Amino acid sequence: MSILHTVNKSSFEKSSLDSCLRYAKDGSTLLLYEDGVYAALKGAASEEKIKSAMQNHKVCALGPDLKARGFSQDRVIDGVSLIDYAGFVDLAAEAEKVQAWV
Amino acid sequence: MKFAIQINEGPYQHQASDSAYYFTKAVLEKGHEVMRVFFYHDGVNNGTRLTTPPQDDRNIVNRWSELGEQHNLDLVVCVAAAQRRGIVDEGEMQRNGKDAHNIAPGFRISGLGQLIEAGIQSERLVVFGD
Amino acid sequence: MSEEERTDDEGGVIKKFMYVNRRAPYGTVYALESLEVVLIGAAFDQDVSMVFIDDGVFEIKKGQDTAEIGMKNFSPTYRALEMYDVEKLYVSQESLAERGLTEDDLLVDVEVMPDSRIADLMDEQDVIFTF
Numbered sequence: 001m002s003i004l005h006t007v008n009k010s011s012f013e014k015s016s017l018d019s020c021l022r023y024a025k026d027g028s029t030l031l032l033y034e035d036g037v038y039a040a041l042k043g044a045a046s047e048e049k050i051k052s053a054m055q056n057h058k059v060c061a062l063g064p065d066l067k068a069r070g071f072s073q074d075r076v077i078d079g080v081s082l083i084d085y086a087g088f089v090d091l092a093a094e095a096e097k098v099q100a101w102v
Numbered sequence: 103m104k105f106a107i108q109i110n111e112g113p114y115q116h117q118a119s120d121s122a123y124y125f126t127k128a129v130l131e132k133g134h135e136v137m138r139v140f141f142y143h144d145g146v147n148n149g150t151r152l153t154t155p156p157q158d159d160r161n162i163v164n165r166w167s168e169l170g171e172q173h174n175l176d177l178v179v180c181v182a183a184a185q186r187r188g189i190v191d192e193g194e195m196q197r198n199g200k201d202a203h204n205i206a207p208g209f210r211i212s213g214l215g216q217l218i219e220a221g222i223q224s225e226r227l228v229v230f231g232d
Numbered sequence: 233m234s235e236e237e238r239t240d241d242e243g244g245v246i247k248k249f250m251y252v253n254r255r256a257p258y259g260t261v262y263a264l265e266s267l268e269v270v271l272i273g274a275a276f277d278q279d280v281s282m283v284f285i286d287d288g289v290f291e292i293k294k295g296q297d298t299a300e301i302g303m304k305n306f307s308p309t310y311r312a313l314e315m316y317d318v319e320k321l322y323v324s325q326e327s328l329a330e331r332g333l334t335e336d337d338l339l340v341d342v343e344v345m346p347d348s349r350i351a352d353l354m355d356e357q358d359v360i361f362t363f
Contacts, residue, residue, distance in 0.1 A: 002355065008121070009232075019254065019286050022326075023351045034117045064124070085128035092226050093103050093134070099252070099360045102110065102118075102231030110262075110363060143265055143363065182268060214272040221359040222247055222276065229362050 004095035033062035106224035110231030112147030113162035170208035253288030274316035281320035
């Protein structure tokens with residue numbers, strides 16, 4: 001098992017997503033939440049980065065944070081799983097540990 | 103499973119405390135244990151009972167106090183970070199010769215060792231910050 | 233958690249703790265307050281390592297002098313970590329290079345290594361502290 005990496009900052013403003021992807025090993029999971037969810041949008045400059053991350057990682061985004069910001073599932077890159085807080089807890093429990101890229 | 107939660111940011115300025123709250127609730131609803139919620143850096147500001155948000159906004163501090171009471175949570179505010187930022191309980195008030203205390207119900211002030219202990223005793227440490 | 237769980241003399245569990253330092257000093261308090269956690273944590277006799285990545289490498293830049301900004305220069309404390317038995321300090325080679333720094337710029341003995349090795353180290357930990 002491996003690490004659940006969480007990213008909560010917009011990749012348009014901060015480099016935490018890039019840092020996370022530099023250190024995340026294949027097979028680990030990436031959760032985008034709070035302003036981190038913007039990276040999961042179709043057509044955004046981050047799309048290729050997320051698509052390439054999906055080849056080696058499970059990528060999830062927190063649905064309540066997307067919804068709050070005015071985005072529904074159809075605006076999210078195909079293959080990114082939308083989860084709720086209960087799903088966040090499951091991801092944390094399934095991983096061996098959680099690394100927060102705050 | 104035994105969880106510990108660390109919160110690095112104060113209320114309202116960042117979403118960190120809100121996210122941590124909903125995460126903690128979900129942990130409890132799933133039947134897991136939350137052995138400690140540790141408030142560090144500006145996160146100690148989640149523990150002042152003097153917070154007065156507008157009526158149509160959530161009361162982040164009361165929400166933690168209530169969740170703490172319902173589930174007997176150990177809500178720990180770091181003493182060193184709290185002293186810097188003016189979060190005071192009765193003991194700290196007397197020790198430092200202050201004229202008031204402001205710790206919210208259900209919170210307690212303790213040392214950083216409580217965070218290390220949480221790292222040792224919990225199975226998952228989940229950090230919420232900026 | 234690692235498969236073979238280690239214990240100390242009194243049968244207490246010894247976990248692999250990693251402190252991840254990604255913040256520059258002074259502009260925010262994270263670097264100082266996370267160093268305080270490391271110092272307190274040293275009393276708990278865990279298997280501790282510290283990594284300096286991203287702007288965290290600026291925490292251990294030589295020659296810091298805060299006299300004119302009115303803040304405490306806490307950088308000498310990194311040199312005292314050894315006395316607390318915190319001896320495993322790892323620095324990202326890429327993060328140094330990106331910032332125009334070399335190992336000679338650092339005020340404490342560290343092991344500079346590529347990000348891929350730091351990623352391996354992170355994977356081996358029981359608990360990762362981030363601030």
